[in-house]
Amino acid sequence: MRKIGFIGCGHMAKALMLGLKSHANYTIFGHDRNPANHSWLKDHDIEHKSLESICKDSDIVIICVKPKDMYELCVSLNNVLDEETKVISVAAGVTIENLNKALPGRKIFRAMPNIGAKDNLGITSIFSSELDDEILEIFNFLGKAFRVDNEEKINLHTSLIGSGPAFYFEIINEFENRLNELLPEEVSKRDITLLFLTSLISAIKNGENLEDLIGSIRSKGGTTEAGLNLLYSENFIKIFSDAVDAAKNRATELSMD
Ligand SMILES: NC(=O)c1ccc[n+]([C@@H]2O[C@H](COP(=O)([O-])OP(=O)(O)OC[C@H]3O[C@@H](n4cnc5c(N)ncnc54)[C@H](OP(=O)(O)O)[C@@H]3O)[C@@H](O)[C@H]2O)c1
Structure with missing residues (x-):
């Protein structure tokens, strides 16, 4: 049995741990300075x-x-980390060059996952100077993983893959808030969200593109068109696109800190 240790057991680690718990080849442990996360580990039968x-x-x-x-963590790790141990950092903006300086002589990988990993539906991009099938396999178990050949792409993936889900959750959250206000109590807002998300996934699996899908729902003078026209007139498309750019620019700034 191979062993994976998580250092920092907050939002991202929890998603990765939940996804990896069912992997037959790995035992997982956690370490966190925050006691609130110790009880989470205990509740999930993961040793601290x-x-x-x-x-x-x-x-x-x-x-x-x-x-x-x-x-600060790397300074402590330098004294205790074996040179054979593979080290994966998921930290946004911390470059391989800086990680190599902070942890000299270690096998270091950068991964940019997202929280979909908790249901093995994540997307992870990985950058490292050497190929490693084991690391790729771990993240493929958590969803879909791919190697990037250029570290700058990780910054792009930070905004698209790491932060992207939150942008959609914000939209869905607002949609669910409105469902809550407008629909009778007995209808579950989450069931409705799931229903339209699963129809979207199956349509995409069947090869339909999103513009065609929107076109198939919108009819002239109808309700969809009324809602979409408001989104367009309020510049929603540009605002959404600007939000992606803001996240991308922040990832670049972080990598220069
Ligand atoms: N959240 C995401 O969706 C996402 C996506 C992609 C990548 N990432 C990356 O994942 C990393 C973690 O993000 P997160 O959202 O999971 O953060 P988080 O929820 O704040 O979790 C980080 C945890 O690490 C603990 N910690 C910090 N320094 C430590 C140390 N020296 N020793 C032990 N524990 C330590 C923190 O304790 P304290 O609470 O005491 O600080 C906290 O419990 C970030 O670098 C982020 O860029 C996150």
Whole structure:
């Protein structure tokens, strides 16, 4: 059995741990300085270990702390991390060059996953100087993983893959708030959301493109057109696109810190 240790057990690590729990080849452990996450680990039958033991006991360490906490953590890791242990960082904007400086002589990988990993429906892009089938396999188990040949693409993926789901959740959240206000109590707003999301997924699986799908719902003078016209006149498309750019620019800024 191979062992994976998570350092930092917040939102991202929890999603990765939930997705990996059913992997037959790996045992997982966690380490976090925040006691609130210790009880989460306990509730999910995942052992909490000290920083030193997690480094000694793991074949792979996945660092899931915020970028601001990365360098201080690396200083502590340098004393306890074996050179053979593979290190994966999911931190937005922390470059391989800086990770190599902070953790010299280690096998380092950058991964940009998203929280879909918790249901094995994530998307992860991976950058490293060497190929490693095991790392790719782990993230493929969590959904779909692919290697990028250029680290700058990770910044792009941070905004598209890492942050992207939150943009859609914001829209769905507002839609559900309105369903709550407008529909009778007995109708579950989440069931309605799921219904239209599953129809969307099956339409995409069947090869339909989104413009055709929108066209098939919109009819001249109808309700869809009324709603869409408002979105267009209020510049929703540009605002949404600008939000993606804002996230992309922030990822670039973080990598220069
Ligand atoms: N959330 C996402 O959807 C997402 C997507 C892609 C990538 N990422 C990346 O994933 C990383 C983690 O993000 P997150 O949203 O999971 O953050 P988070 O919820 O704040 O979790 C980070 C956890 O790490 C702990 N921590 C920080 N420094 C530590 C140390 N030295 N030793 C032990 N524990 C430590 C934090 O404790 P405290 O609470 O005490 O600070 C916190 O519990 C970030 O670098 C982010 O860029 C996140």
